[in-house]
Amino acid sequence: MSLRLAGWLIEVENLSAGQQAMVAAEFGGLATTNKQRTRQVTAICNAARLGRPVGMPLESFAVNGEYAPRVVRDGSLVEITGFNSVVLFERGPRQPLLCSLAVAAEDELASPFVLGTFLRTLLAYLALDWRGVLLHCAGILHHGRAYLFAARSNVGKTTLGRKALAAGFSVLSDEMNLALPCEGGYRACSVPFTGELRRELQSGVDDGCFPLGGVVLLEQGQPLSASHVRPAMAVAGLLTACPFVNCDTEELPALLDALTHLVSCVSVVRLAVGRDDSLEEVMGTLLRCCEHG
Amino acid sequence: MAETWHDVTIRLSGRVRFRTVAEEGVLVHLRRGQVIVVSRVGLVIVKALAQGATSAAALAELVAGEFQVELGQARRDVEAFLDQLRAEEVLEEINAGAATARE
Structure with a gap:
């Protein structure tokens, strides 16, 4: 099979x-x-x-x-x-x-x-x-580019995914997505595993890959704010969001290589989001930060 | 005569891996799963500790030379940084030829 x-x-x-x-x-x-x-x-x-x-x-x-x-x-x-x-x-x-x-x-x-x-x-x-990583994250499509919101459980990945769907955006997965290197940068690829949005995403993006626009270290907080993350801090933050392989010490060199390359190619932004922030406000704040990177 | 902080021979624990990222360093404690980010100065110290056993005094001289700072200031900075590394259990102290993991 x-x-x-x-x-x-x-x-x-x-x-x-x-x-x-x-x-x-x-x-x-x-x-x-x-x-x-x-x-x-x-x-x-x-x-x-x-x-x-x-x-x-x-x-x-x-x-x-x-x-x-x-x-x-x-x-x-x-x-x-x-x-x-x-x-x-x-x-x-x-x-x-x-x-x-x-x-x-x-x-x-x-x-x-x-x-x-x-x-x-x-x-x-x-x-x-493939020199990429599987990330615990919600993936949201915005004008053909994917943005990956990495966070631990209960920080707000699914909530953000729900807001994205309600606002008419496509969501790759609210649980985990792949970031894989490709010619000219990185692509985000959906995987057929979801968090709480299983039913909502069944008819959504299927097995698709999209140019990766940015990676977010998602936090709960007010006011809504975004700031660039230094490469070393980005690698440290994303290490905890790489399930399974981050507890295999033999894979650590390859994982550090993959993350170091990822953060050298893609903007990594720390984003504090509150419960009442709309998806439009969130994406606007994120994109402004990415543009000024 | 009592051993002072700068006489102790130290090295990076075998349970720690580090990677240079841009001009900073990322340290991963394999057993604890702890991830630590160190500055450019910290990275110079960590690299020296990873290369082999050394002393705080030697590290202070290294930092003073590398970053053009007064030796007394370098000693204070190195001591503070090593205290931080000890607290994170990433150093091994070597006494009379035997390594003592501070973990």
């Missing part, structure tokens, strides 16, 4: 018939047929079974209130243990990227929690291979 994410093709092998049906039901929008497989396979994932459940409580995977699977690195092998799954990645120059996703019970694999988390993790590693 093949899944297509952000233009990358992921081949999932060894699914049982039941798992194929469940993946099709939960992630059918990502499935691609052989006729559509014009791209080279980016990653091959082996679906496997654990001999027994992981057996650790969900709370043991919480760091600062966020779900954080445990990453253990052994040379080129990355083992990521989650609540009810174990993922292995083989890192290195070889393409496609080889990985496996193992669960104890057959019906666990296709759950949004297990397969969704696996695909998010895979995207984070693939992005690094």
Whole structure:
């Protein structure tokens, strides 16, 4: 079975018939047929079974209130243990990227929690291979350019996404988006994962890439204000917004490289936004700051 | 005779990685997940600490020479910066040939 994410093709092998049906039901929008497989396979994932459940409580995977699977690195092998799954990645120059996703019970694999988390993790590693980053952020389109609002949970990404939709703007995702280098700069690419705006974004921007206009370190605050962020502060701020790979110490050099290059090419702005600020006011403040950079 | 601050041999902890970004530095503490941004002056000190064990006195001389400041001022600035690094647990002190991680 093949899944297509952000233009990358992921081949999932060894699914049982039941798992194929469940993946099709939960992630059918990502499935691609052989006729559509014009791209080279980016990653091959082996679906496997654990001999027994992981057996650790969900709370043991919480760091600062966020779900954080445990990453253990052994040379080129990355083992990521989650609540009810174990993922292995083989890192290195070889393409496609080889990985496996193992669960104890057959019906666990296709759950949004297990397969969704696996695909998010895979995207984070693939992005690094392309010298880009997967960012915890809301992506908003403004006159054909994408602006990524990076923030931790409960800072206002979804609220901003809602305001954008209400104001007639397109939203890539209110949870995470890719920033990938391209000729002449960076592009922001949507990924099929959303926060609370899942229903609203189902008919929205699909698998699109757009020129990246700017990156925002989003904060709650009044009055509405924007200020340029020095490159080192921008790298430090964005490090915390790069899920999965930012807790893999072996990937840190590549992640720092990717972020250093990103902030050297794209404006990074610290933006304080209040609950009552309209999207027009927010974008106006942001764009003025970007223009004067 | 008691050891004074500038006699202690120190180096950057093995659990810390740093990167030069523009003219500043970004330090990441691998165990704590702490990210610290240091200034241009701080970056010169961090680079020296990363190159090998040194002393605060040597660092003060380095800063004084690099930034054309009076040695006394450089000593005060270096001491304050090293205090900050110690608080962030990114330094190792080396006593009698043995490294003591301050973490």
